[in-house]
Amino acid sequence: MKPGLQFILLRLVLFLCGTVALPASAQDPAARSLAATCFTCHGTDGRSAGGVPPSLAGQDKNYLLQTMKDFRAGKRPATIMHQQAKGYTDQELEVIAGYFASVKTGPGATAPAAPASRY
Numbered sequence: 001m002k003p004g005l006q007f008i009l010l011r012l013v014l015f016l017c018g019t020v021a022l023p024a025s026a027q028d029p030a031a032r033s034l035a036a037t038c039f040t041c042h043g044t045d046g047r048s049a050g051g052v053p054p055s056l057a058g059q060d061k062n063y064l065l066q067t068m069k070d071f072r073a074g075k076r077p078a079t080i081m082h083q084q085a086k087g088y089t090d091q092e093l094e095v096i097a098g099y100f101a102s103v104k105t106g107p108g109a110t111a112p113a114a115p116a117s118r119y
């Protein structure tokens with residue numbers, strides 16, 4: 001293998017590792033894609049429409065993490081969150097909780113792409 005190619009491959013591997021190891025934040029695409037499974041019910045970026053189910057955006061990271069662990073362990077009553085929580089490792093839940101905690105809420109926050117008013 002030519003040294004140039006090895007260098008490129010090394011850079012690629014380092015880049016990919018970096019993507020996974022980055023602290024979870026709203027800017028981290030890997031964290032966002034993991035959290036995206038929750039968007040279906042909890043709204044885009046965890047901003048739920050009308051608060052049902054509750055918005056996850058901007059909630060405390062430790063609260064989100066503990067709640068997910070409690071759902072997974074069956075300690076907290078739920079209709080469907082028991083099932084949702086079971087699919088994730090502790091590490092994944094940490095990334096997801098970090099993602100939602102980092103989403104800004106309230107005035108001045110970047111709103112998710114809203115459809116243009118058609119009426």
Ligand code: HEC
Binds near residue numbers: 037039042053056082
């Ligand atoms: C199929 C719809 C659905 C999906 C998908 C879903 N949730 Fe939920 N979530 C709910 C409902 C409904 C509740 C209310 C508790 C219950 O009945 O299970 C809830 C409650 C919660 C709560 C408690 C909120 C509070 O403050 O009381 C958290 C935290 C939560 N979900 C996190 C997540 C995360 C993280 C994901 C993605 C891994 C996720 N949910 C995916 C429907 C969903």
